[in-house]
Amino acid sequence: MQRLEQYAEQWHQRADRVGASSLAMFDSMQRLLSQSIVVVSLMLRMQWLSKRAVRQVLYRQIYFTGIQNVLWVVLLAVAIGVLIIYNIVVFSRQIGDLSWVSVLIHNVLIQEIAPLIVAMLLLARSGVAIVTEIGYMHVRGEDAFLQTLGVSAEEYLYLPRLIAFALSGVVLTLLFVVIALWLGGVVVVATGKLTLTDYLFLLQQSGSLQVMLVMIAKGALFPVLICMLLLDQACQVGRDPNQLPVRATQGVLAALLVILFLDALWVMGAMLL
Amino acid sequence: MGNGSDVVVNKQRLFWHDMQCLDIDLPGDEISAGKHVRMIMSYRLQYEFLNRCFPRFIATEQKNSFFLQEGEQIFVAGSSEFCLRVGSMVRHRGLMANLTIRDNLLLPFTCVEDQTVLATAEAQVNEVANFLGLGSQLDKQAGERSVYTHALVSLGCCMLKQVKVIVAQEVHVGMPPARLQLFREKFQQVVTDLDAGVLYLTSAVDHALTFDFVHTHEIVDDEGMDVSGLW
Numbered sequence: 001m002q003r004l005e006q007y008a009e010q011w012h013q014r015a016d017r018v019g020a021s022s023l024a025m026f027d028s029m030q031r032l033l034s035q036s037i038v039v040v041s042l043m044l045r046m047q048w049l050s051k052r053a054v055r056q057v058l059y060r061q062i063y064f065t066g067i068q069n070v071l072w073v074v075l076l077a078v079a080i081g082v083l084i085i086y087n088i089v090v091f092s093r094q095i096g097d098l099s100w101v102s103v104l105i106h107n108v109l110i111q112e113i114a115p116l117i118v119a120m121l122l123l124a125r126s127g128v129a130i131v132t133e134i135g136y137m138h139v140r141g142e143d144a145f146l147q148t149l150g151v152s153a154e155e156y157l158y159l160p161r162l163i164a165f166a167l168s169g170v171v172l173t174l175l176f177v178v179i180a181l182w183l184g185g186v187v188v189v190a191t192g193k194l195t196l197t198d199y200l201f202l203l204q205q206s207g208s209l210q211v212m213l214v215m216i217a218k219g220a221l222f223p224v225l226i227c228m229l230l231l232d233q234a235c236q237v238g239r240d241p242n243q244l245p246v247r248a249t250q251g252v253l254a255a256l257l258v259i260l261f262l263d264a265l266w267v268m269g270a271m272l273l
Numbered sequence: 274m275g276n277g278s279d280v281v282v283n284k285q286r287l288f289w290h291d292m293q294c295l296d297i298d299l300p301g302d303e304i305s306a307g308k309h310v311r312m313i314m315s316y317r318l319q320y321e322f323l324n325r326c327f328p329r330f331i332a333t334e335q336k337n338s339f340f341l342q343e344g345e346q347i348f349v350a351g352s353s354e355f356c357l358r359v360g361s362m363v364r365h366r367g368l369m370a371n372l373t374i375r376d377n378l379l380l381p382f383t384c385v386e387d388q389t390v391l392a393t394a395e396a397q398v399n400e401v402a403n404f405l406g407l408g409s410q411l412d413k414q415a416g417e418r419s420v421y422t423h424a425l426v427s428l429g430c431c432m433l434k435q436v437k438v439i440v441a442q443e444v445h446v447g448m449p450p451a452r453l454q455l456f457r458e459k460f461q462q463v464v465t466d467l468d469a470g471v472l473y474l475t476s477a478v479d480h481a482l483t484f485d486f487v488h489t490h491e492i493v494d495d496e497g498m499d500v501s502g503l504w
Contacts, residue, residue, distance in 0.1 A: 047386060050386040050388075051383065051384050051385065051386060052383040052391065053376075053380060053383035053384045054384065056383075133371075137369070140370060141365070141366045142366070142369050142370070144323075144363065144366050145363070145366040145367065145368070145369065146369075147327050147328075147329055148323070148327045148356075148361035148363055148366070149356060149361065149380060149381045149384070149430070150327070150351070150352075150353050150355065150356020150357065150381070150384075151356075151380065151381070151384045152329075152384075153329075155384075156384060
């Protein structure tokens with residue numbers, strides 16, 4: 001009887017933990033959603049364009065998130081993108097069907113790998129900086145200072161970062177694709193796997209507006225999601241500096257899982273349609 | 274007066290009705306040009322009071338809100354018109370570390386759409402900084418600064434905004450005696466020049482700055498000392 005009670009107690013505790021985690025998860029989703037609605041409505045109202053402070057933060061964020069990441073994107077495109085294209089061509093030649101070159105380049109490199117790699121780069125490099133910077137502002141009480149001045153933290157702190165992430169994501173993804181395709185072409189032609197004419201012909205075969213739109217959509221959506229998740233984590237730091245590394249790691253991990261999960265859902269959705 | 278029913282023409286006055294704050298009754302009152310009020314209460318009440326006075330969004334609840342009357346117009350707490358006309362000085366919450374002192378002084382103006390307000394402030398910022406002794410620091414990044422510098426920047430913002438009402442929360446606590454005296458003199462001079470009214474929130478009667486307070490409200494908080502430091 002006593003053992004039965006102990007088992008029951010253990011299961012009660014497990015159920016409590018699951019319940020508490022679920023409630024915390026729904027709470028954070030609700031918080032994220034309401035914050036997103038506020039930020040999107042501020043963006044659509046366009047009043048931020050006439051506020052110098054907001055524009056200055058936006059330019060600074062575009063510089064740190066976009067321009068400073070160009071070199072890393074170029075390196076990744078050279079290292080990974082070129083390798084992928086070379087392997088696609090070699091694989092297609094091995095199976096004796098060169099039409100797979102265009103299919104794999106468009107469906108794998110342009111629609112999947114490029115947006116994911118750029119998103120992960122932004123997450124690793126700029127995402128951690130967001131949690132640290134905004135989190136430390138909360139520790140110092142600067143969010144309260146902005147509140148007393150009537151400055152909206154959503155408009156001054158969050159909106160510029162979201163816009164910078166979206167713009168940088170799209171431009172850097174495009175840059176990755178262009179460099180990978182161009183240098184990849186140089187390598188396959190130089191190694192005699194394909195002639196230049198064949199390579200260009202195969203490239204344009206499966207190309208379509210849909211491929212470009214998917215690339216742009218993922219290139220914008222993934223960084224925006226990353227930014228929103230990390231901003232939410234930064235706001236949870238409160239006045240405790242010990243929370244900074246905790247929230248940074250939790251945010252990075254959560255953002256990574258979310259974009260991978262979302263990408264998988266996207267692929268499944270595309271297959272069903 | 275405590276019911277906020279008097280109408281004063283062509284003058285600014287900040288008023289609030291009797292309200293409940295963290296289950297404690299706070300008396301309503303008003304401040305206007307040259308009229309200073311002191312409220313002695315615990316830190317947690319001070320922070321909650323400030324949260325009501327400067328809410329994140331425009332206050333919709335009439336009962337626990339603050340209002341600024343300017344002639345016939347009434348601005349509710351949380352609106353941009355309210356924040357631009359009410360000076361705020363919160364202890365050690367006077368600037369942003371990653372901006373320069375100049376950008377900090379101009380921050381209330383660079384976040385509004387009206388460019389003429391910004392142009393006026395930019396024309397006066399050097400003079401204000403020199404008066405406060407921050408002239409040589411204007412283009413340096415603020416970084417981590419003392420309570421004194423935070424208080425000076427807050428005061429500078431009030432000067433640039435040309436406010437008639439100032440809400441101050443123990444800005445001087447933590448200042449060394451020599452700087453405290455300097456700050457008292459500057460604060461007094463600014464309030465006199467602006468002909469402003471001060472609402473001073475403090476936790477002890479002997480912490481008060483040298484103002485002639487019309488009313489002193491002492492609020493008893495049964496919870497005792499609070500160190501939440503929410504703000």
